[in-house]
Amino acid sequence: MLEWVTRKENLCICGPSGTGKSHFTEALGQAAIEAGMTVAWFTIEDLGALVRRHRADDSLARAMSRLIRTDLIIVDDIGLLPVSPDAAEGFYRLVDAAYERRALAVSSNLHPSGFDEIMPKTLATATVDRLLHHAHVVVTQGDSFRLNQATSGQGVIPLR
Ligand SMILES: Nc1ncnc2c1ncn2[C@@H]1O[C@H](COP(=O)(O)OP(=O)(O)OP(=O)(O)O)[C@@H](O)[C@H]1O
Numbered sequence: 344m345l346e347w348v349t350r351k352e353n354l355c356i357c358g359p360s361g362t363g364k365s366h367f368t369e370a371l372g373q374a375a376i377e378a379g380m381t382v383a384w385f386t387i388e389d390l391g392a393l394v395r396r397h398r399a400d401d402s403l404a405r406a407m408s409r410l411i412r413t414d415l416i417i418v419d420d421i422g423l424l425p426v427s428p429d430a431a432e433g434f435y436r437l438v439d440a441a442y443e444r445r446a447l448a449v450s451s452n453l454h455p456s457g458f459d460e461i462m463p464k465t466l467a468t469a470t471v472d473r474l475l476h477h478a479h480v481v482v483t484q485g486d487s488f489r490l491n492q493a494t495s496g497q498g499v500i501p502l503r
């Protein structure tokens with residue numbers, strides 16, 4: 344199941360809210376750790392914070408090279424919130440640094456071809472071009488697990 348990680352390929356998991364994307368990437372991270380790999384987990388805004396932290400002393404390239412020593416890097420929930428310019432830059436820099444060197448898994452409500460809706464078009468094109476070159480794309484579908492549980496009364500313990 345994790346051969347693609349050792350081959351340094353990517354995984355893009357996309358589909359509607361509540362269809363298990365984060366659940367899947369968490370399970371994947373757990374499986375990778377159990378297989379003795381190292382895993383890093385980010386939201387896209389964490390990447391924005393990383394950019395800001397390292398911009399001041401120009402150490403971003405070094406931080407990225409350090410980060411891509413991790414066997415599997417996961418970026419979860421891209422596209423739920425507006426992407427700040429710093430986060431868009433961080434995401435591009437990560438995808439570029441990891442390109443053909445490290446496995447990335449990203450989850451998003453949008454198919455990567457729609458990333459130009461959430462980040463500047465030229466940056467999105469360059470990012471997605473690298474991301475999808477060696478990528479497995481998994482599209483989740485169906486109803487939200489959350490909505491199904493909520494409407495079948497399993498979301499809460501009933502009040503007495
Ligand atoms: N295969 C599964 N079996 C049982 N429960 C699941 C499964 N996949 C997801 N769930 C549960 O369904 C809920 C929603 O899943 P998850 O948070 O992964 O959705 P998501 O696709 O990441 O949604 P969003 O786009 O809103 O972030 C969670 O409570 C999760 O634990």
Ligand SMILES: [Mg+2]
Nearest residue numbers: 364365366420
């Ligand atoms: Mg999610």
